[in-house]
Amino acid sequence: AQSVTQPDIHITVSEGASLELRCNYSYGATPYLFWYVQSPGQGLQLLLKYFSGDTLVQGIKGFEAEFKRSQSSFNLRKPSVHWSDAAEYFCAVGAGIPMFSGGYNKLIFGAGTRLAVHP
Amino acid sequence: KAGVTQTPRYLIKTRGQQVTLSCSPISGHRSVSWYQQTPGQGLQFLFEYFSETQRNKGNFPGRFSGRQFSNSRSEMNVSTLELGDSALYLCASMTGERNTGELFFGEGSRLTVL
Numbered sequence: 204a205q206s207v208t209q210p211d212i213h214i215t216v217s218e219g220a221s222l223e224l225r226c227n228y229s230y231g232a233t234p235y236l237f238w239y240v241q242s243p244g245q246g247l248q249l250l251l252k253y254f255s256g257d258t259l260v261q262g263i264k265g266f267e268a269e270f271k272r273s274q275s276s277f278n279l280r281k282p283s284v285h286w287s288d289a290a291e292y293f294c295a296v297g298a299g300i301p302m303f304s305g306g307y308n309k310l311i312f313g314a315g316t317r318l319a320v321h322p
Numbered sequence: 323k324a325g326v327t328q329t330p331r332y333l334i335k336t337r338g339q340q341v342t343l344s345c346s347p348i349s350g351h352r353s354v355s356w357y358q359q360t361p362g363q364g365l366q367f368l369f370e371y372f373s374e375t376q377r378n379k380g381n382f383p384g385r386f387s388g389r390q391f392s393n394s395r396s397e398m399n400v401s402t403l404e405l406g407d408s409a410l411y412l413c414a415s416m417t418g419e420r421n422t423g424e425l426f427f428g429e430g431s432r433l434t435v436l
Contacts (some may be wrong), residue, residue, distance in 0.1 A: 235423050237423075237424070238426075244429075245430075246326070246412055246427035246428050246429040246430050247412065247414075247425075248427070249424060249425075251427075252424055258363045273330070279361055290364060292366065297423040299367075299377075300371070300377055300378055303330070306414075307423050308353060308355070308370050308372070308378055308423070309355060309367045309370055309378055309380075310423070311424060312365040313364075314364045315350055315364060315365075319344040
């Protein structure tokens with residue numbers, strides 16, 4: 204069965220420092236992978252996604268993620284963190300019913316990593 | 323294009339009552355799914371509807387139910403509320419056809435059960 208592990212529950216970084224959030228997945232075939240961000244009291248916003256092709260994917264807000272099949276990982280990175288990046292970040296893998304033209308009809312989420320940014 | 327709209331945003335109920343939450347997907351999106359978010363269990367899949375048919379259901383008791391209308395709007399219902407049902411309920415939509423599984427989320431309905 205598919206699963207997602209985010210080993211870090213809380214991470215604190217200084218503004219301007221680099222960031223890496225870890226994500227490991229369990230899936231038999233090529234996974235559909237996503238990173239979402241949630242600000243307090245808000246829904247989830249998609250940062251980036253990976254389905255195939257180039258293993259380094261670029262997203263919004265300056266984020267990128269690298270798919271490493273050999274390590275079953277999909278870590279999220281940002282070279283310089285801004286105070287507005289403080290939020291909770293969720294890694295997810297597509298699961299459920301395969302769609303005719305790709306993807307699945309549900310997501311399995313990791314537990315999330317809460318990011319705090321010090322000025 | 324308007325996003326996913328959920329109503330109400332906040333509500334308070336007492337144990338034993340029932341609640342109905344509403345979700346309007348992005349125009350043109352035919353798939354609507356629901357997730358429950360709690361501090362202890364995180365984000366958990368409730369169910370997914372496409373063209374008024376439930377295609378997938380998560381591991382929740384029968385007190386949790388949903389439906390989808392012909393205009394793709396969806397409702398979920400929780401009967402006989404328990405304290406543990408307090409959560410943020412998130413609705414998400416996707417095209418359901420030519421898509422890559424990307425979900426677009428609403429801001430959620432925060433349910434408090436007293």
